[in-house]
Amino acid sequence: MTPRGRRVRVSAAVVLALALSAGGAFAVNPGEQLPDPAQEARAREISAELRCMVCQNQSIDDSDAPLAKDLRLLVRERIKAGDSDRQVLSFLTDRYGEFVLLRPRLRGETLLLWGFAPAILVLGLAGYAFWAFRVRRRSAAAQGLTEEERARVEALLDRDVEPGRPG
Template identity: 75%
Template sequence: MLAAIVLAVAAAPAFAVNPGEQLSDPAQEARARELGAELRCMVCQNQSIDDSDAPLAKDLRVLVRERVKAGDSNSEVLDYLVSRYGEFVLLRPRLRGETLLLWGLAPAVLLTGLLGYAFWARGARRRRPENAASLSESERARLDALLAQDGGTSAGTGSPMKNAR
């Protein structure tokens, strides 16, 4: 049981926020953490500033906390950072004209693939005969005779041919 608890704690994400960076007001600190989770570390690129140990991420965390402490709203803090660093600082870019392609490309590719598969499956179903005719008794007898001549076994037994080609 103790080993499971230790593994669970070790697997939890380690936040890079140092105790000296934290705000004394718990509500402001919670807002700063919420904002930090939305902001990209410009060095690590796929981590939030709260998860990164990079010096630039530390500077951004301090800047966010200064703005929160000064009384800025969440949107004002984000707008300030976007004006300073560009849209790239946001982990989830805003839906705007220049990011429309970014937001729409993945669903468009998925939809195109699904439609392509649907048309392919529909065409394959049309090409397949509805009722594949089975061999008549005379055809089965002829096949058995040919297989026996060739050294194979009877087709009616279901066993493989001896000399498969």
């Protein structure tokens, strides 16, 4: 193996190791954690269901954004105040809307968005494809030869071609 090939393999292994080790990192700082392990477990469970509004594709537990930290602290405050998990989630959705949930609840507007929108999109695309196919077929049929062109083609096909000379 060439030295360059070894360097490429070592670099790929280092990148893979870094990527795999970064997946387990949590953004929750020790100072944020609740002293009661049961309450902290509840806080982690709730935080895993909440979206970081800055990162948008991470839970607030996985995000280092200042807003995610504020939300983590707010969750812990509500738990210390004696709120149930449902009350904490209701408080946050009342304050920030359904967008704060990583998995939005099934409601009228979400059912419309996730249930009917894809079906309408598929039907619309199928209708467009059908229309485009028909238009293309009609235009191909309309582009046929005129009588004069047809006669000229017939004349060219019927003429004798001399041997050795291209037609």
